[in-house]
Amino acid sequence: MALSKIQSESVNLADNFAFTGTVTGAGGLVKLATTTVSTAVSEIEFNNTLVNSTYDNYYLTYTVTPSSDNVTFRMRFLDTSNSQINNDLGYSGGSINEGATASTNTNGASQMEISGSMGSASGESASGQLWFGPVNEGANFPCQLNGFHNGINQSGNHQGRVFFFCLSKGYFQSVGGIKINFTSGNVEAGTFTLYGVAK
């Protein structure tokens, strides 16, 4: 550290400090990883290397475009061994879609459907942000995933969703990651950034 940043009895708070290590002892968001999709892929994963007992709750931001048209954007948790949790009745919850009259809800589905009818044409895209956790509560409490998603289709029509899911009763378990993909086709482009929430 440049000596100018250190005063005789204090740190110069008006100066800039570039941290390259991990700041411990303070609460807040800790950036864990960023995935920038430069090659179309089947799915995006953040596994138990990042989602583990270090933090109970996680924050994820994303931008995303599918390769195929009219597909459903979905997520699933990974178990602590990095296998996806895709039991037929594993997830409960739903979403409120401001682009339609109806909301969706289920007491048992094999996936967390974030948004349907996503397009792949030029100018179509979506972005969102969500929280998930607690991941370390095992059978005691359900791990949940809640957030916001906004998409624009080729005609300029907006679709905004609030979504709220959790593991279904009978399927509570500790979670070791998250898998993100479309029901069909690849993730063509996007950026996914995962943060841990330090207490």
Next chain:
Amino acid sequence: MKKYVNGELVDMTSDEISEREAEEQAWTDGQADRDLADLRTERNSLLAETDYLGNSDVTMSDAMTTYRQALRDITDSATSLDDVTWPTKP
């Protein structure tokens, strides 16, 4: 097939590819059922808008009765939200 794991591009295993392909096929096979479910969800929402007219202290008009029956029968004429023509609400 490839995937990103914690930001790194990796090849999927043969088991993962098989699982993924089976999922995609199952999703494709279930399209008609999902379309009908979406249609029914929207129909139920429209029915709920006029449910209060069924209260015992309200007299439902013949036009409203016909409208609500048409909503209930909507799956006789439509298979999805893409091909549905909703009845006109009185």
